Amino acid sequence: MFRSVSLRFLRKKIPTKGKIAVRNYTPRRALLYVPGDDKRKIHKAFGLDVDCIALDCEDGVAANQKAQARTTIREFLDIGKPKRTKAFDLGVRVNSIDSGLCHEDLVSCLTGRYLPDTVLLPKVESSEHLLWFADEISHLIRREDHINLIIYIESALAFVNLFDICRTVRQLSKRFSFEPVALVIGSDDLLANLGAMRTEDSKEILYARQKLVLAAKAYELQAIDMVYIKYKDLDGLKQQCEEGMRMGYTGKQVIHPGQVPVVQEAFLPTKAQLEWAEGLLQSFKEHQKTGKGAFSYKGSMIDMPTMKQAENIVKLGKLGK
Amino acid sequence: MFRSVSLRFLRKKIPTKGKIAVRNYTPRRALLYVPGDDKRKIHKAFGLDVDCIALDCEDGVAANQKAQARTTIREFLDIGKPKRTKAFDLGVRVNSIDSGLCHEDLVSCLTGRYLPDTVLLPKVESSEHLLWFADEISHLIRREDHINLIIYIESALAFVNLFDICRTVRQLSKRFSFEPVALVIGSDDLLANLGAMRTEDSKEILYARQKLVLAAKAYELQAIDMVYIKYKDLDGLKQQCEEGMRMGYTGKQVIHPGQVPVVQEAFLPTKAQLEWAEGLLQSFKEHQKTGKGAFSYKGSMIDMPTMKQAENIVKLGKLGK
Amino acid sequence: MFRSVSLRFLRKKIPTKGKIAVRNYTPRRALLYVPGDDKRKIHKAFGLDVDCIALDCEDGVAANQKAQARTTIREFLDIGKPKRTKAFDLGVRVNSIDSGLCHEDLVSCLTGRYLPDTVLLPKVESSEHLLWFADEISHLIRREDHINLIIYIESALAFVNLFDICRTVRQLSKRFSFEPVALVIGSDDLLANLGAMRTEDSKEILYARQKLVLAAKAYELQAIDMVYIKYKDLDGLKQQCEEGMRMGYTGKQVIHPGQVPVVQEAFLPTKAQLEWAEGLLQSFKEHQKTGKGAFSYKGSMIDMPTMKQAENIVKLGKLGK
Numbered sequence: 001m002f003r004s005v006s007l008r009f010l011r012k013k014i015p016t017k018g019k020i021a022v023r024n025y026t027p028r029r030a031l032l033y034v035p036g037d038d039k040r041k042i043h044k045a046f047g048l049d050v051d052c053i054a055l056d057c058e059d060g061v062a063a064n065q066k067a068q069a070r071t072t073i074r075e076f077l078d079i080g081k082p083k084r085t086k087a088f089d090l091g092v093r094v095n096s097i098d099s100g101l102c103h104e105d106l107v108s109c110l111t112g113r114y115l116p117d118t119v120l121l122p123k124v125e126s127s128e129h130l131l132w133f134a135d136e137i138s139h140l141i142r143r144e145d146h147i148n149l150i151i152y153i154e155s156a157l158a159f160v161n162l163f164d165i166c167r168t169v170r171q172l173s174k175r176f177s178f179e180p181v182a183l184v185i186g187s188d189d190l191l192a193n194l195g196a197m198r199t200e201d202s203k204e205i206l207y208a209r210q211k212l213v214l215a216a217k218a219y220e221l222q223a224i225d226m227v228y229i230k231y232k233d234l235d236g237l238k239q240q241c242e243e244g245m246r247m248g249y250t251g252k253q254v255i256h257p258g259q260v261p262v263v264q265e266a267f268l269p270t271k272a273q274l275e276w277a278e279g280l281l282q283s284f285k286e287h288q289k290t291g292k293g294a295f296s297y298k299g300s301m302i303d304m305p306t307m308k309q310a311e312n313i314v315k316l317g318k319l320g321k
Numbered sequence: 322m323f324r325s326v327s328l329r330f331l332r333k334k335i336p337t338k339g340k341i342a343v344r345n346y347t348p349r350r351a352l353l354y355v356p357g358d359d360k361r362k363i364h365k366a367f368g369l370d371v372d373c374i375a376l377d378c379e380d381g382v383a384a385n386q387k388a389q390a391r392t393t394i395r396e397f398l399d400i401g402k403p404k405r406t407k408a409f410d411l412g413v414r415v416n417s418i419d420s421g422l423c424h425e426d427l428v429s430c431l432t433g434r435y436l437p438d439t440v441l442l443p444k445v446e447s448s449e450h451l452l453w454f455a456d457e458i459s460h461l462i463r464r465e466d467h468i469n470l471i472i473y474i475e476s477a478l479a480f481v482n483l484f485d486i487c488r489t490v491r492q493l494s495k496r497f498s499f500e501p502v503a504l505v506i507g508s509d510d511l512l513a514n515l516g517a518m519r520t521e522d523s524k525e526i527l528y529a530r531q532k533l534v535l536a537a538k539a540y541e542l543q544a545i546d547m548v549y550i551k552y553k554d555l556d557g558l559k560q561q562c563e564e565g566m567r568m569g570y571t572g573k574q575v576i577h578p579g580q581v582p583v584v585q586e587a588f589l590p591t592k593a594q595l596e597w598a599e600g601l602l603q604s605f606k607e608h609q610k611t612g613k614g615a616f617s618y619k620g621s622m623i624d625m626p627t628m629k630q631a632e633n634i635v636k637l638g639k640l641g642k
Numbered sequence: 643m644f645r646s647v648s649l650r651f652l653r654k655k656i657p658t659k660g661k662i663a664v665r666n667y668t669p670r671r672a673l674l675y676v677p678g679d680d681k682r683k684i685h686k687a688f689g690l691d692v693d694c695i696a697l698d699c700e701d702g703v704a705a706n707q708k709a710q711a712r713t714t715i716r717e718f719l720d721i722g723k724p725k726r727t728k729a730f731d732l733g734v735r736v737n738s739i740d741s742g743l744c745h746e747d748l749v750s751c752l753t754g755r756y757l758p759d760t761v762l763l764p765k766v767e768s769s770e771h772l773l774w775f776a777d778e779i780s781h782l783i784r785r786e787d788h789i790n791l792i793i794y795i796e797s798a799l800a801f802v803n804l805f806d807i808c809r810t811v812r813q814l815s816k817r818f819s820f821e822p823v824a825l826v827i828g829s830d831d832l833l834a835n836l837g838a839m840r841t842e843d844s845k846e847i848l849y850a851r852q853k854l855v856l857a858a859k860a861y862e863l864q865a866i867d868m869v870y871i872k873y874k875d876l877d878g879l880k881q882q883c884e885e886g887m888r889m890g891y892t893g894k895q896v897i898h899p900g901q902v903p904v905v906q907e908a909f910l911p912t913k914a915q916l917e918w919a920e921g922l923l924q925s926f927k928e929h930q931k932t933g934k935g936a937f938s939y940k941g942s943m944i945d946m947p948t949m950k951q952a953e954n955i956v957k958l959g960k961l962g963k
Contacts, residue, residue, distance in 0.1 A: 062617075063617040098624070155538075155539070156534075156535045156536075156537075156538035156539035157538075157539040159535050159539070160484050160487075160535060160536060160539040163802050166802075193538055194534055194535070194538050194568070194569035195538070195569045195571060195630070196534070196567060196568055196569040197566065197567045199567060203527075203567075204531075204567045204568045204569070205531075206527065206531065206845075206848065206849070207527070207528055207531035207532060207535065207849055208531070208535065210846075210847075210848065210849035210850070211849060213798075213836055213838070214798045214801050214802060214836070214849065214850065215798075215802060216798075217797075217798035217799075217835055217836050217837070218797075218798035218799040218801070218802040245839065246838060246839045246841060246845075246846045247836070247838055247846045248836035248837045248838040248846070250837065296705040303740070309837070383938075384938040419945070476859075476860075477855075477856045477857075477858075477859035477860035478859075478860040480856050480860070481805050481808075481856060481857060481860040514859055515855055515856070515859050515889070515890035516859070516890045516892065516951070517855070517888060517889055517890040518887065518888045520888060524848075524888075525852075525888045525889045525890070526852075527848065527852065528848070528849055528852035528853060528856065529852070529856065
């Protein structure tokens with residue numbers, strides 16, 4: 001009557017011997033926008049200590065400057081990413097699919113001498129948008145190449161379809177040369193779409209902000225928080241960083257270089273998080289020498305995603321030193 | 322290798338020449354309930370300056386007065402809507418489908434000399450409810466006639482099925498003679514269903530209240546906020562209006578004529594909203610004379626829904642004068 | 643042109659004559675965990691006035707004590723549930739399906755002389771988990787036997803899939819020998835999975851906490867609230883009980899015997915709830931003697947779920963006397 005049951009849907013187990021295969025991790029505590037048509041600002045951004053720079057074709061560029069932005073960005077990409085002490089993520093934010101400008105943006109930024117690390121795709125509202133994007137990528141990038149994808153969720157419809165969007169992008173990424181890495185909440189567009197009004201504690205979009213974190217974590221994506229528009233108010237910025245962090249955000253959009261240090265400091269792991277992560281990795285090392293069976297730490301069974309999280313925290317912690 | 326891509330799912334573009342086809346817009350800042358069996362109150366309501374009047378067959382009418390309410394409402398409908406300086410929306414709130422009373426209500430109010438503008442359908446919980454309603458409408462209203470539909474979301478199950486309900490009603494409205502125009506949050510029934518307790522800031526139903534706004538905006542419906550039950554407390558009422566407005570609600574249910582002026586004042590557009598909308602329409606006029614290609618305003622690409630929103634704000638603004 | 647319409651999806655009507663068939667109701671105001679490998683603590687718990695005891699195989703038991711916990715729990719089950727003045731629910735919390743330990747836990751606790759009342763299944767993340775569980779039950783329990791199932795929702799993915807999980811478990815329970823009775827929010831695991839931080843008012847997981855209540859009520863399950871970890875702070879505990887109650891939670895997880903009386907007192911029905919429920923049942927009795935057609939109370943049409951709710955409130959009220 002009792003049979004042994006095959007646990008087909010067991011979580012990915014941790015190999016008891018050998019190295020853990022952890023996807024290369026780039027923290028994006030601050031995601032800084034720079035207008036794609038402004039050479040001076042791009043040069044300046046390259047000199048900053050910032051985790052992620054988005055060369056912007058979209059909202060930061062006037063309608064009659066779109067072609068100029070494409071050309072300028074392409075020139076920078078053809079030179080190649082500048083060498084810096086600390087690595088950074090170099091992305092291009094293209095125009096939204098529905099704008100009719102996205103195809104030309106992609107052609108321009110993906111057919112040069114070097115690829116950007118990441119494409120940032122605004123106003124994704126449905127699975128169909130991602131199918132369109134995958135189709136573009138299949139024509140523009142060789143199978144053996146690879147880019148990251150950051151998805152903007154910034155309308156009511158996008159939030160309605162959010163879980164579908166995540167499921168679809170995870171499936172598509174298995175067959176196409178892109179890897180989804182983060183979700184961004186576009187709070188200004190969302191507020192406009194809802195006819196809602198910005199308040200200091202953002203209570204009016206609490207549902208949206210927390211739904212995005214859940215979706216991100218469920219599909220192993222980074223959750224990147226809203227812009228703090230009062231760019232001179234660094235105390236307010238810090239508070240909003242911490243508010244987002246408490247919900248699970250690990251990065252924030254930044255519209256001014258002066259916001260970068262505050263944001264990158266705020267999103268460093270706490271001392272307790274660091275201790276937990278370092279202890280876990282240490283304990284795993286010891287377990288690998290002697291242990292058999294499941295690996296547990298402080299009473300919890302540890303699985304692959306948790307191991308990855310610990311590695312990421314330790315890496316992130318090093319940025320603060 | 323690079324093909325030109327057909328953007329099949331581009332948003333509806335704005336015609337560069339000619340008039341914009343904007344669906345006739347009725348604001349429903351205040352939605353006032355009047356018991357369907359009370360002639361005196363109905364006469365009184367017709368004399369008020371109120372955006373929307375719902376002649377009630379449901380909660381405002383005792384179980385043994387349901388037939389009386391049907392007869393009375395039918396008499397008023399047969400006379401026709403009273404002439405007033407300001408237009409208003411005249412609706413009938415029927416009993417819920419599950420009550421077993423809805424069919425008779427619909428037969429009574431949809432087969433007279435004149436149709437009401439709107440049917441208000443309480444306790445919609447699933448797509449099946451809407452299929453039932455569409456089937457009724459197909460038998461009661463001629464193809465060339467037309468009514469509006471306002472949907473009540475007021476139970477846990479309804480909130481679970483909310484996005485499905487919206488998708489279904491949008492699809493059905495293409496084939497049947499009704500047009501969904503608004504979602505209403507039935508907070509009292511929801512609280513009872515949840516076993517939750519009303520507090521002053523309604524924190525206990527924040528999830529539901531914000532989910533409804535998202536669904537409404539995603540499917541181009543008006544979001545109508547909860548009843549403020551302490552009908553003598555006009556300051557509290559004003560505060561709750563503003564709280565709802567900040568989330569994106571543009572109207573509110575009203576149970577007493579004394580609440581109407583406060584609510585209709587609170588839901589007028591702000592000065593900033595008016596300026597934005599008037600500027601956008603002005604700019605569009607100029608663009609039509611000279612412009613080619615996409616139309617942008619203050620750095621944003623403008624699409625049809627945004628144009629409609631601007632027109633509605635300007636219309637609404639005129640009510641405040 | 644007008645036909646009589648068959649209301650196939652009418653809510654279950656109340657029989658006008660005879661007894662109402664109400665599923666046997668066990669309140670679970672406090673759900674107390676006891677480590678399954680600790681005989682002394684189990685004996686002590688059996689002496690407490692507590693609604694529900696969960697003999698724990700999972701987080702309360704160290705990895706190298708899992709076998710010991712199984713043996714100990716089995717011994718207690720073979721003796722049979724202790725006789726007490728007030729009935730209580732005796733459950734076993736097994737390890738999660740993905741841990742690889744769940745099958746042995748189930749075999750051990752479901753094949754003894756007596757069944758526990760309830761199995762508590764942690765870390766349910768998808769419909770597939772429930773299919774696995776149903777398959778286990780079909781091999782371990784005879785068709786004519788029956789256990790309750792309490793489901794833990796404690797990761798981002800579980801919250802993404804929450805409505806699916808509820809739909810699936812309701813369908814499966816029609817064909818298999820288990821009955822879902824409650825959803826539990828595992829807030830500590832959720833916080834860890836989100837990388838979120840605990841604050842006093844739990845604002846960071848408000849979305850999750852309210853989504854769980856909605857799902858529970860939509861599928862007629864009890865909603866059981868988060869653990870209050872500061873077990874010596876009974877004032878804080880009381881406040882968090884009331885906070886949960888206002889959202890619709892009717893029970894709470896408890897990690898220390900000292901928390902039980904505070905929790906069980908807090909989750910008694912209020913005076914107003916009791917009066918409503920007793921009035922409803924009284925009115926129903928009178929209606930049964932004379933009434934025809936629909937049954938209404940205080941102006942509301944009453945359906946089966948509402949009758950059940952009233953009966954449960956009255957039963958619960960008796961516990962406070």
